[in-house]
Amino acid sequence: MIASYSRLASPLRTAFAVCAVVALVAPSRSLAQDTTRGVRIGLEYRTGTTPGVIVLPIRGSDQGDSVRAIIQRDLGYSGRVVVAPLAASDLAAPGLGGGGPLDYAILARLGAHAVVQPSVTPSGLHVAVHDVAKRQVLQTGDFPLPASYPGRDWRMAVHAASDEVLRWITGTPGAAATRIAFVRGGQLWVVDSDGAMETAIPTVGAPLSPAWHPAAELLAYNTYGRGSRVVLHDFRTGRARTIGGTPGGVNQTPVFSPDGRNLVYSHTPAEGGDLYLVPVEGGGESRRITVTRGAINVSPSFSPDGRRIAFTSSRAGHPEVYIMDADGTNPELLSPYVYGEQSYQSNPDFSPDGRFVAYQAQVSGRFQLKVINLRDRTVRQLTSEGRNEDPSWSPDGRHLVFTSDRSGTRQLWVLDVETNVARQLTFGAGGTRTAAWSPRLQVAR
Amino acid sequence: MTSSRFVRLAPAAVSLLSIVALGACRKKPQTTPSADTTTVAPPPAAPNADSIARAREAFVRDSIARANAANAAALERARAALAATVYFDFDSSDLREDSRASLDARVPILRANPGVRLLVAGHTDERGSTEYNLALGQRRAATVRRYLADRGVAEARIEIVSFGEERPVASGGGESAWAQNRRAEFEITAGAENLQLPRP
Numbered sequence: 001m002i003a004s005y006s007r008l009a010s011p012l013r014t015a016f017a018v019c020a021v022v023a024l025v026a027p028s029r030s031l032a033q034d035t036t037r038g039v040r041i042g043l044e045y046r047t048g049t050t051p052g053v054i055v056l057p058i059r060g061s062d063q064g065d066s067v068r069a070i071i072q073r074d075l076g077y078s079g080r081v082v083v084a085p086l087a088a089s090d091l092a093a094p095g096l097g098g099g100g101p102l103d104y105a106i107l108a109r110l111g112a113h114a115v116v117q118p119s120v121t122p123s124g125l126h127v128a129v130h131d132v133a134k135r136q137v138l139q140t141g142d143f144p145l146p147a148s149y150p151g152r153d154w155r156m157a158v159h160a161a162s163d164e165v166l167r168w169i170t171g172t173p174g175a176a177a178t179r180i181a182f183v184r185g186g187q188l189w190v191v192d193s194d195g196a197m198e199t200a201i202p203t204v205g206a207p208l209s210p211a212w213h214p215a216a217e218l219l220a221y222n223t224y225g226r227g228s229r230v231v232l233h234d235f236r237t238g239r240a241r242t243i244g245g246t247p248g249g250v251n252q253t254p255v256f257s258p259d260g261r262n263l264v265y266s267h268t269p270a271e272g273g274d275l276y277l278v279p280v281e282g283g284g285e286s287r288r289i290t291v292t293r294g295a296i297n298v299s300p301s302f303s304p305d306g307r308r309i310a311f312t313s314s315r316a317g318h319p320e321v322y323i324m325d326a327d328g329t330n331p332e333l334l335s336p337y338v339y340g341e342q343s344y345q346s347n348p349d350f351s352p353d354g355r356f357v358a359y360q361a362q363v364s365g366r367f368q369l370k371v372i373n374l375r376d377r378t379v380r381q382l383t384s385e386g387r388n389e390d391p392s393w394s395p396d397g398r399h400l401v402f403t404s405d406r407s408g409t410r411q412l413w414v415l416d417v418e419t420n421v422a423r424q425l426t427f428g429a430g431g432t433r434t435a436a437w438s439p440r441l442q443v444a445r
Numbered sequence: 446m447t448s449s450r451f452v453r454l455a456p457a458a459v460s461l462l463s464i465v466a467l468g469a470c471r472k473k474p475q476t477t478p479s480a481d482t483t484t485v486a487p488p489p490a491a492p493n494a495d496s497i498a499r500a501r502e503a504f505v506r507d508s509i510a511r512a513n514a515a516n517a518a519a520l521e522r523a524r525a526a527l528a529a530t531v532y533f534d535f536d537s538s539d540l541r542e543d544s545r546a547s548l549d550a551r552v553p554i555l556r557a558n559p560g561v562r563l564l565v566a567g568h569t570d571e572r573g574s575t576e577y578n579l580a581l582g583q584r585r586a587a588t589v590r591r592y593l594a595d596r597g598v599a600e601a602r603i604e605i606v607s608f609g610e611e612r613p614v615a616s617g618g619g620e621s622a623w624a625q626n627r628r629a630e631f632e633i634t635a636g637a638e639n640l641q642l643p644r645p
Contacts, residue, residue, distance in 0.1 A: 224609060225607075312577055319574065
């Protein structure tokens with residue numbers, strides 16, 4: 001506790017010393033809802049690189065505490081600011097949350113570079129962000145809130161406000177207004193990026209490997225067993241339809257092209273299988289884009305410009321990550337061969353900026369996440385605790401959602417690839433797998 | 446998940462019982478003619494004639510029962526051979542020595558029963574990619590089908606399917622569980638009801 005405490009920058013340390021109680025707070029659980037005064041152990045406060053943020057309490061609304069809790073958590077989960085863990089009662093004085101003009105001097109001493117001042121209005125949410133150093137309002141905005149408090153749509157609208165607030169503070173929007181699709185217990189689920197609102201999606205068979213359409217109105221997945229096929233679930237109508245003209249065998253690992261027009265999937269009729277491309281609309285035929293006799297080719301991922309596809313192939317005898325042009329030409333090995341053990345590298349996912357590919361690789365008999373820089377082909381191992389598989393990037397390229405058994409059962413975790421801090425996203429029954437992070441579902445501007 | 450497999454196999458077992466039952470019924474009438482011959486060729490009214498006839502009947506009945514039992518046991522062994530699970534090494538669809546022997550044992554049975562059709566389900570252990578494993582299960586099932594086809598069993602008689610790592614028979618980590626899960630399972634989907642034994 002002392003070591004972690006001493007890592008805090010001096011203004012925060014002063015402030016928190018006043019709080020007197022230094023308490024352990026369970027990692028990755030709701031920070032904002034915790035009203036215990038004190039320091040979150042493991043807080044990565046890096047002076048000069050990570051702005052400190054204070055979110056002021058919201059008075060006069062029964063939605064205020066929820067709004068503040070969601071915004072605090074979203075900003076904290078972004079990894080790009082540090083949210084001072086101050087309870088509303090700590091901020092009751094005039095000049096803080098208690099009304100009147102803000103006392104920038106005290107807020108600065110509390111560690112704030114930016115102060116988020118939300119209020120609930122009849123039309124929704126009004127947010128002002130203050131630049132503490134310049135002692136002035138940085139930006140304000142209004143965000144309509146649906147009447148469905150505290151339901152999914154209402155929460156998503158607050159997440160969208162968080163993303164915009166983060167853009168004001170850091171110049172880059174957050175990725176809180178997103179969901180993650182996954183499979184658990186033979187069912188398809190989606191969960192909000194903060195772990196709330198787990199919702200089952202009805203499927204036409206045992207599902208695996210969901211994938212989001214770039215407009216997020218469609219979710220593709222595949223069924224397995226007899227009659228394995230790729231299915232499109234339409235969120236607007238709740239209906240499902242089969243896509244792909246390759247009946248028989250295994251049809252799996254669908255992924256949409258970034259323009260949303262095409263879908264690439266893997267069809268394995270017998271010993272081997274290839275990747276196929278099929279138009280999403282218009283009922284066009286499936287066209288084979290890899291040609292390998294008897295090798296397995298699965299798990300495609302498009303580069304954000306749609307010109308390249310990374311995928312898993314057994315063409316060298318064991319699974320490795322390859323990259324090729326989107327028409328199937330110029331395939332080359334992407335994952336460097338790992339000497340001294342049985343090489344097994346798979347499940348590539350292109351980062352949203354196109355600079356990196358995350359994948360899983362066997363290291364000393366256990367799978368770990370790795371990321372390769374496409375410019376110089378340097379590889380960085382991202383995990384070492386437990387078994388970690390199947391990464392999927394957040395739309396802001398800062399986080400990966402993946403499957404890990406580090407808690408004892410297979411759950412989804414979210415890794416901040418800059419700080420290497422991981423939080424547990426799901427807490428349900430084990431066997432939670434094949435996560436896919438959605439695009440931004442709502443952009444508040 | 447394993448229980449559903451056994452549920453599927455149960456009808457096969459029931460139909461085998463009925464084969465045994467039918468076989469017994471069909472052969473029973475033969476006992477009546479042999480009884481008749483004893484009455485047609487009489488040593489007249491000997492006091493022990495009845496008991497001789499009874500003994501003869503009992504002998505015939507027993508030998509038929511023995512033959513039927515032997516036949517049923519052989520059929521059961523044939524059925525078990527057809528449905529025996531074969532196992533694979535990690536990340537491999539190559540047929541091991543024991544797997545080839547297991548497949549070789551069912552070739553003559555399949556040749557003797559052209560009406561028999563099989564469903565071969567490929568499975569993997571939980572390690573590695575869920576998605577790659579689904580393809581690997583298909584590859585294992587296809588490798589089995591190819592091996593049998595190369596030995597004269599029409600490919601059209603063998604349907605293949607993959608469940609990847611989704612239906613383990615052994616839970617928990619560790620090599621012994623993984624080894625049991627890396628497998629191809631067999632289900633007789635047609636022709637189980639009048640299985641013939643291959644001629645020796």
